[in-house]
Amino acid sequence: MRHAALKVQFDSLEQQHEASRLGLWLFLATEYLFFGGLFLAYTVYHLLYPQAFAEAGKHTNLLCGSINAALLLTSGLTMSLGVAAIRRGASDISALWIGLTILLALAFLGVKGAEYADDIHKHLVPGSAFALSQVPSAQIFFYLYWLMTALHALHVIAGVGFMLIVLWLAKRGKFSPQYHSPVEFAGIYWGFVDVIWIFLYPLLYLLDRHT
């Protein structure tokens, strides 16, 4: 008998899983090229204006950035534990780990929101009221800071949505050791969100902190 989750164009769940995973990695390849353009802009301007970047980099909120790095790295672990649990057939434990991952992601967004409020209060938004207008080209750093962190935060929000759907399906008993592709794919996507922050953290929060 065909498994209920097996789509008509596939012969087996394994084949369907392999095809879907390949599609997800193709999507992620376009995603890291998309972020790659911003990282390239960062690299070019950092090489052109090293002093401005060093000066501007002192004004990002290191505490918030570090808390968020710890939260995201840990959420990568909890998500992987959720995937490992569903493979063993422990769907309740899996749901617990995914729920914890969602909470960590929401905590990340909360810290990010508080940090943005602090940045706005300190006039670190590029424009006429920009606080560091005496530093030439510092606006370029903050332009990239806002764009890259906001784009990353959008991916965190998308990840939370993805995990909520997976959690809902898990609660309805849709997954088993034989079929749990969506859980695994949410985990792969979440790993990507993790990787972007791993690169953003030193580039935006730790430039020239010793002085």
Next chain:
Amino acid sequence: MKTKHLVLVWLGLVAGFIATLLLGQWRLGFFYTPVAVFIAAAQAFLVVAFFMEAKYSSRLTWFFAAAGIYWLGILFVLSLGDYFSRAWLK
């Protein structure tokens, strides 16, 4: 993957995080960025290989993942080559 292995990967990631944070307090100046990016690449490798399970995926999946990195390499090499060779023309 076993819980023990996943926790070990996480410990590796935390070690990288602490190293990045502490090195940032050192007087490395402009050299901080390449060092930090190297540590970040090692952390990213751990996440991709274990949390994203690339290590346990098919070779075709590896190829798709690597193709993106290859194009990223072209984007960086050609763009930076262009930006930083223009000064010679003046």
